[in-house]
Amino acid sequence: MLGIKAKITIGILSVYTTYNSLLIGARLYEIRQRRIRAEKATESGDLEALEEHAAPEKQFGVLIIAGRFANPFREYREQGMFDFFFWRIVELINYRPWYPRAGVPRSIAERETMLPTFTPDYEVLFEQPVQKQPGSLASEDSDGGNASHSGDGGSASLATSAIYYSSDTGSSTNIALDSPLTQSWTAVSNQHASPRHEDDNNSSISSDDHLSPPARPHQQPGLRSLTAEVPPCAERLTVTWIGQSCMFVQCNGINFLTDPVFGNHLISAYIGPKRIVPSPCSLDSLPPADFVLVSHNHPDHFEDETIRKIGNSALWVVGLGVRPFLARRGIFKVVEMKWWDRISLPPIADKDMDGWEIACTPAMHWSGRHFFDANASLWCSFMILHHSKPVVFHCGDTGYSPDIFASIQKVYGTGCELALVPIGAYEPRFHLRPLHCNPEEAVQIMTDIGARRLVGVHWGTFVLSDEHFLEPKQRIHEAGAKKGLANAVWGAEFGRTVVVPYRGVADDENSSRGARLAIEKDDSESGSGSENVYIYARAKVESVGPMRAVEGRDTVIW
Structure with missing residues (x-):
């Protein structure tokens, strides 16, 4: 007799597997339908049909399945929960503490x-x-x-x-961002804009000395040592x-x-x-x-x-x-x-x-x-x-x-x-x-x-x-x-x-x-x-x- 926890686990996995299979099926079906419509439009030679179904923007446009974005490409393979956990187990099996993953040396100097x-x-x-006049291209004597x-x-x-x-x-x-707005765009007051934090230290960088990125040297006006080839x-x-x-x-x-x-x-x-x-x-x-x-x-x-x-x-x-x-x-x-x-x-x-x-x-x-x-x-x-x-x-x-x-x-x-x-x-x-x-x-x-x-x-x-x-x-x-x-x-x-x-x-x-x-x-x-x-x-x-x-x-x- 299975315990209550085992039954709940099996039930959750069954629901997830069914749901995931339906999503995969729906994605593959839509890809096939797009391809069929494109092939028919190409065979017909009708310009309107070609524009509607065979153009890349239509055949490979954004695809949404069950409220989530999906890949409209045949080469894609879904990677669900089972796939994720399987490869985590493989990583654990292959783990070698004496040989770091991907061959990265332990020595920072060696890296x-x-x-x-x-x-x-x-x-x-x-x-x-x-400075150039608006709309002009780079001049020969820049x-x-x-x-x-x-x-x-x-x-x-x-x-x-x-x-x-x-x-x-x-x-x-x-x-056009500098033209009147279309219905799908909303104006936001400039009062929301905030300047970048002028903080010389990148707080996301570790405090370890060997992990501190070099600071930019003080900039002098003009380019001092660039040759004419630049x-x-x-x-x-x-x-x-x-x-x-x-x-x-x-x-x-x-x-x-x-x-x-x-x-x-x-x-x-x-x-x-x-x-x-x-x-x-x-x-x-x-x-x-x-x-x-x-x-x-x-x-x-x-x-x-x-x-x-x-x-x-x-x-x-x-x-x-x-x-x-x-x-x-x-x-x-x-x-x-x-x-x-x-x-x-x-x-x-x-x-x-x-x-x-x-x-x-x-x-x-x-x-x-x-x-x-x-x-x-x-x-x-x-x-x-x-x-x-x-x-x-x-x-x-x-x-x-x-x-x-x-x-x-x-x-x-x-x-x-x-x-x-x-x-x-x-x-x-x-x-x-x-x-x-x-x-x-x-x-x-x-x-x-x-x-x-x-x-x-x-x-x-x-x-x-x-x-x-x-x-x-x-x-x-x-x-x-x-x-x-x-x-x-x-x-x-x-x-x-x-x-x-x-x-x-x-x-x-x-x-x-x-x-x-x-x-x-x-x-x-x-x-x-x-x-x-x-x-x-x-x-x-x-x-x-x-x-x-x-x-x-x-x-x-x-």
Whole structure:
């Protein structure tokens, strides 16, 4: 005879299994129906039917099942409670106290030798663009070297008459933040805005000496030692990797921060996971972010202490369902977006914002900060566009599905200058394949969207999976070399500032929408088992040369 506790347990498990099976069935049914409608529309050749059912925005639009977001991709596999506990048991069985997980050395000095950390190039990052007339493009004679920048990192702020956030019903496509509001947007008084906490100490950093990030040195006016090979601020992109998917990105002087995480512990100093090596800098040492792009709300992409520090000093660009989390922390300068939404960036004092946009794009992942909010908010990726040309792709977290990235390329075209793609947290493969791509799949994402350069991120920061902590960087370079893209692929290094020359052109030939990736076989070596060589018809990837070091600095030009 089963006891009452055993009966209750069996009953709960039965209800959960039935409910979970129904959700899986409903998701697969909707995916099949979308595919059938798209195939019928394609066969019919009717333009209205194609627009209604076969367009990527329709076939791979946001999917909601039982009030929660779901993945509309065939490659995704649900990971419920049973899956979670099974892999925790496997971890316990494989636990070896004498061999730390992922091969991370116990010696901090040894870790820092294996994962070198560089100081961001603050002189480059704090340089201000030469002032131009609104709507003008960078001029040939721009002189960024003579631009001045303030010692406190500048005080640029969004020059909007009101702050806007999306309603609970979702956001609208092609939202103009500096135009009259649509019905789905609500104005919030500027009295809610609060300045960033000007606190020189990052309180999320451990008090241990070896975990203290270096402080930014006092900034002197002007750039003292940059050579002429470094383009002026208005004619370049820069990326600086902080850790995980956190990047400080500058586009012609506009500051973007992606998936902010600067602390040394994800949950707490007692629970961990603990950062392998300290952050290369604190939030306060960087120029103020104008926009913060959050791909999803997992703690390793959305850190509480950093959220508090940024506050309303930047415009938060997030997926549906994240706004209430920020509102509870007093942050109202928020734009919620769903997949395929596209917004023009609002004006910022003393910065040329002409033609800059952000598009919210799909990803295959999940969301949640605790057990009961799983998939209550949307996970996503972002494309930064300039005059409709893709410039920077922030991938966030994603498993690989060709439908996702072929669709992004179809909608926005090829020629993206920088693709920031995760390359770690992929083992055990069966368990993590639907959630995280491996290095080879990251290179495939690059080719799918037609990007010119790939920066491999989301590795070497926290131990969240079983592969060796150095393996992702090694494999991403090997995968790039096999595709003939050795110069176009880079495993990011903590704190190193990378400069990419970029001059925006409104009528750029590379921004042709729907341009397809041409794959040609290298006939001369086809008999020796060589890999296919990927050639970008419009993105001109073959013109990307190796990184060049700037003399006397850790900065490199790509």
